[in-house]
Structures are given as C-alpha cells and as structure tokens.
Amino acid sequence: MEYKGYEPIVGLELHVELKTELKAFCTCSAEFGGEINTKCCPVCLGKGGVPVFNTEAHERGIAAALALGCKVAETSYFDRKHYVSRDLPKGYQITQYYTPLAQNGSVTVCVNGEEKTVAVERIQLEEDAGRIVRRGDGEVIDFNRCGIPLIEIITAPCIRSGDEAEAVVEEIRRRLLFAGVSDCKMNEGSLRCDVNVSVRPVGSDAFGARCEIKNIGSVDGVGRAIAHETERQTELLLQGGTVAVETRRFDEKSGTTVRMRDKETAADYGYVRERDLPPLVTDGETVERVRLAMPASYAVREKLLLTAGVSEQNTSVILSSVESADYFGRVMEQDVPVPGAANLFVSEVYPSWDSRPDEEAFAQCVKLFASGEVTVVSVRELIKLSAETGGSPRAIAEKRGMLTIRDEEVIASLVREAAEACTGAVEDVRRGKDAAKKVLVGYVMRHSRGRADPASVNKAVDRYFEK
Ligand SMILES: [Zn+2]
Incomplete structure (x- = not known):
C-alpha cells in the first residue's frame, strides 16, 4: 500500500478473552453479560484476598501459543502494570511484561495472490479491566469484566497495508476460534484490536513516529483505520509537520481516527513483579497434554472439505463457526455425497440454524435426494419437517407422500x-x-x-x- 510515495508500517496488538468458566485469579464466573456488578469479589475488585491463577486460563493460553506456532516459556512471570482508570479498581492490571508465556510464533496469510508471513512476537497472559456502560443519560461501571483472563498477542511491525492487517487478524481469529481458546467475537469485545501505525518514504529503512489506534471493533475497521492513518500522517509530513506519538481511536461511522491522549511509555506504567503470584511454570508434559486435546484446526478442516469437492464458498460458510463445522463434520461421517450435502447445508440448514434437524436426519435427507427418491423441492420441505418433528425423514416422506413420483x-x-x-x-x-x-x-x-x-x-x- 502506497500513498504519495509513503508506506505504512503496521504492528498489531490483539486482546483476546479466554473462554473459561472462571475469571483469571478468583472464582467469579467469567460468563459474558448478566446484571452488572454481580460477578465480582474482593480479589477481582482489589479489595483484598490472594490471587490464584486458574489452570483453565493457563491451558487456554498454551493452546493459543500452539495455534500461533509460539514457543512456550518454561517459566514466565506476572507483573503489575499501573495506570489510573475508572474501570480499573485495583489501580493496576496483572500482566506479563518482562517474561511472557510464549514468544516467536508466526502466521502466514495470502493477500492478492502473495503469501506473507508475519511474526507473532509474544503472547502474554493478563486480566481484563471493567467496562463503562451507558445507562439512560448517564454511565455506570460494570466490574463483571474485571479479572476475565485475556491474552495479548503482539505482532512484529512488518505489516504493510490495511489488507494485510485484515488478513492477519482474520487468520489469528480463525486459529484461536478452532483451537477452542476464545469465541473471538469482535462485536462482544472478546477480540479487540489495537493498531500501531507509522509511515515512511517507500524504500526507506527508518521507523517514523507511531500512533496507536485503540479498540477497533471490526476486521474491516482495522483496514479502514490503517488507510486513514496512512493518509493523515503522510499529509502531515508532506506539509512539513511532524507526527505526534499519541493514542487515537477509530470512528467507524466517519472512517477517521481521533486523538485521545499522548501515548504512554513503559516508564509511565511503573511495571513491577506481581509478588502475590508465584512464577508460572509450564512443563513440557502440560504443553503436550494441551496439544493433544486441541480440536482440528481451521486449516485442516478447510483442506478436508476442499479435497472432498466442496466449493470454496460453501467451505467458508461451513467453517464460519466451530458449531457449524462440527455439525457438518458429523454429517460427513455418515457416508453422504459431500459436495451435495454441502449445498443443502448452506442453502437449507445454515440459514435457519436454531431450528436445524439433527446430523443423522439431515444426512438421511441428503441421501434420499442423492438417490432421486425425493426431488429438490421435497428435500427442502423434508429438512424442515425433520427439524420440526424430530422424526425419521424416510418415514415422514412415506407418510406424507413426498417420495418422487416415477410411476x-x-x-x-x-x-x-x-x-x-x-x-x-x-x-x-x-x-x-x-x-x-x-x-x-x-x-x-x-x-x-x-x-x-x-x-x-x-x-x-x-x-x-x-x-
Ligand atoms: Zn472475583
């Protein structure tokens, strides 16, 4: 991506909420939503009590590291990051600054026919802060989110366009989703993306002053924010100005970024070791156990479907969630013609997901259609009826005279x-x-x-x- 002879230098910081039952350091529920301030205790509110790191969060973190090809540290440490914010009752966040859980991974994406590998520099475990919620005319702070386990994923600043950044976010999202690490919903905030952008003349090796754009709420927003920021910074430089090192936010509606504050430096945060928590030991046996328990990855499932003759478009619909991918996987186990099953899945089952037939019934419908015993019109009706009644599709077809008339x-x-x-x-x-x-x-x-x-x-x- 080039704008008036300048190119953007982009690094990503993704915050991903781990899918756990409990918060990171206490026994409060980590479930999304619910009545505000009902899932809190002295530990997550910083009012006393000793934090204990949950095994479940540890294992999800390891799974994330494996999914992104990172090396897991045998011993990592928790640190305190100090800052003042209304949604941070403790006055500090527990994170891993000096020695993170995992480092040195990578993801490869394909953009406009070109492959690009982006280094994942580190994955650190941390806890979430609360959330400021609008209520009527005012605001309330919901502390339910305080202490929800997160990982922060930091890529190398080697991304050179909005398209590349979008592809990297999407690739990381897919990998984590299919590793069972998180539900990765950008609209519910379980995946949040900060983008660091600077610009420099094409061909230069220098790094310019960078801005951080916080909490972009969609994959598409990531690309738009980078495009806008590239233009804004380049215009500033071309007019003889300088780029201020600052934190900005992206406005989805106008597609522009807006200054929030000067960017904090590491010194501002006064990092210190979290003495209430012991070093986090991750032995090889644990890593192997987590690796073995990980479900099939997006890439493996994608290859399986394409090899079976399913179109690219149907493949991406089937793999749009773990639930639909698992469902279709169980249909495939029942000896159906796979491309035909995929067509019917995408046109008849996926659009009415909440009232779908079970896998066995759907597979039977596919077989009845494939053998010509029901027509395309009847199979659609049959899928609906099997979902509604839960009965055997063949019995329903016979009873209702739906079998194809060939006499x-x-x-x-x-x-x-x-x-x-x-x-x-x-x-x-x-x-x-x-x-x-x-x-x-x-x-x-x-x-x-x-x-x-x-x-x-x-x-x-x-x-x-x-x-
Ligand atoms: Zn708690």
Whole structure:
C-alpha cells in the first residue's frame, strides 16, 4: 500500500478473552453479560484476598501459543502494570511484561495472490479491566469484566497495508476460534484490536513516529483505520509537520481516527513483579497434554472439505463457526455425497440454524435426494419437517407422500390432465412451437407439488405428442 510515495508500517496488538468458566485469579464466573456488578469479589475488585491463577486460563493460553506456532516459556512471570482508570479498581492490571508465556510464533496469510508471513512476537497472559456502560443519560461501571483472563498477542511491525492487517487478524481469529481458546467475537469485545501505525518514504529503512489506534471493533475497521492513518500522517509530513506519538481511536461511522491522549511509555506504567503470584511454570508434559486435546484446526478442516469437492464458498460458510463445522463434520461421517450435502447445508440448514434437524436426519435427507427418491423441492420441505418433528425423514416422506413420483402411468395421467387444462399450449405445440411443452411440464410439477420426477415428466410430455 502506497500513498504519495509513503508506506505504512503496521504492528498489531490483539486482546483476546479466554473462554473459561472462571475469571483469571478468583472464582467469579467469567460468563459474558448478566446484571452488572454481580460477578465480582474482593480479589477481582482489589479489595483484598490472594490471587490464584486458574489452570483453565493457563491451558487456554498454551493452546493459543500452539495455534500461533509460539514457543512456550518454561517459566514466565506476572507483573503489575499501573495506570489510573475508572474501570480499573485495583489501580493496576496483572500482566506479563518482562517474561511472557510464549514468544516467536508466526502466521502466514495470502493477500492478492502473495503469501506473507508475519511474526507473532509474544503472547502474554493478563486480566481484563471493567467496562463503562451507558445507562439512560448517564454511565455506570460494570466490574463483571474485571479479572476475565485475556491474552495479548503482539505482532512484529512488518505489516504493510490495511489488507494485510485484515488478513492477519482474520487468520489469528480463525486459529484461536478452532483451537477452542476464545469465541473471538469482535462485536462482544472478546477480540479487540489495537493498531500501531507509522509511515515512511517507500524504500526507506527508518521507523517514523507511531500512533496507536485503540479498540477497533471490526476486521474491516482495522483496514479502514490503517488507510486513514496512512493518509493523515503522510499529509502531515508532506506539509512539513511532524507526527505526534499519541493514542487515537477509530470512528467507524466517519472512517477517521481521533486523538485521545499522548501515548504512554513503559516508564509511565511503573511495571513491577506481581509478588502475590508465584512464577508460572509450564512443563513440557502440560504443553503436550494441551496439544493433544486441541480440536482440528481451521486449516485442516478447510483442506478436508476442499479435497472432498466442496466449493470454496460453501467451505467458508461451513467453517464460519466451530458449531457449524462440527455439525457438518458429523454429517460427513455418515457416508453422504459431500459436495451435495454441502449445498443443502448452506442453502437449507445454515440459514435457519436454531431450528436445524439433527446430523443423522439431515444426512438421511441428503441421501434420499442423492438417490432421486425425493426431488429438490421435497428435500427442502423434508429438512424442515425433520427439524420440526424430530422424526425419521424416510418415514415422514412415506407418510406424507413426498417420495418422487416415477410411476409412468401416474405421470401419463397427470400429463393428460395438464393437456386438458392448457389447451392453448397444446395447440402451440401441434403448430410446431416445441417450447410450449414447458407449460405442460410446469403444470405437472405444480400439481404434483414438485414430487414428479422432472426427467420422467419431460419424457411423458414428448410421448403425449408422439401419438
Ligand atoms: Zn472475583
């Protein structure tokens, strides 16, 4: 990405809430939402009590490290990061500044046909702060989020465009989602993205003054924020100005960034070792145990689907959540024609996810359709009915007369009925307008409620006129 001879230098900092039952250092529930200030205790509010790091958060952190190809440190340490904020009751956040959980990973993305590998410099464990919530005209602070376990993922500043940044965020999101680390919902704040941007003349090796853009709420926002910031900083420099080192926020509506404050330096935070917590030991056995328990990755599942002949578009729909990927995986185990199952999944099951048939019933519907026992019209209805009634699709199809009509006599009599009803079309065909046969076929299909086998109907119509 180039703007008036300048290019952006971009590094990402992602904050990801770990999917755990409990908060990081106490036994409060980590569940999202709920009545404000009902999931708090003295430990997460900093009013006393000793923090104890939860094994579950530790294991999710290790899974994240493995998913991003990082090396996990045998011993890491917790530190206190001090700052003043209304949503930080302790006055400091527990994080890992000096020796993080994991380092030296990478992700590879493909942008405009070019592969790019971006280094993941470090993953540190930390706790979330509270949340300021609008209530009527005023604001309240919800401390339920205080102490929810997070990881912060820091990439090297080697990203050179908004498109690359978006691809990296998306790739990290997919990997963490399919590693069971987090639900990675940007709209609920379980994945938040800060972007560091500076610009320099293309070809230069220097690093310019950088701005940090905080808490961008969507993948698309990441690219737009970088594009805007590149233009803003370049224009400043071209006009002989300098870029202030500051923290900015991105306004989704206007697509611009707005100054919040000067950027803090490490010294501002007064980092000190968290003496209430022992060093965090991660032995090789634990890492292996976590590795073995990790579900199949996005990449593995994607390859499996593409190899089975599923289109790229259907693959991305199936893999848009772990739930739908798992569901389709169980359908595949039932010996169905996979590309056909994917088509029906994407058109009939995925759009009404909350009222879907179970995997076995759906697989049966796919088989009935593949063998021609039900038509495409009937299979759609059958999928819906199996979901509603929970019954066996074959039994439903038999009971409701939904099986495809192939009986020559039955179809011939439907064609005769059509010919009596559509005399105009019959005349047209007799005068040589073959296309008018479609009218009769359409009549039969409608009157059989889509159950007549289309090929048999076409043949029967031809035969009718041969007489
Ligand atoms: Zn608590």
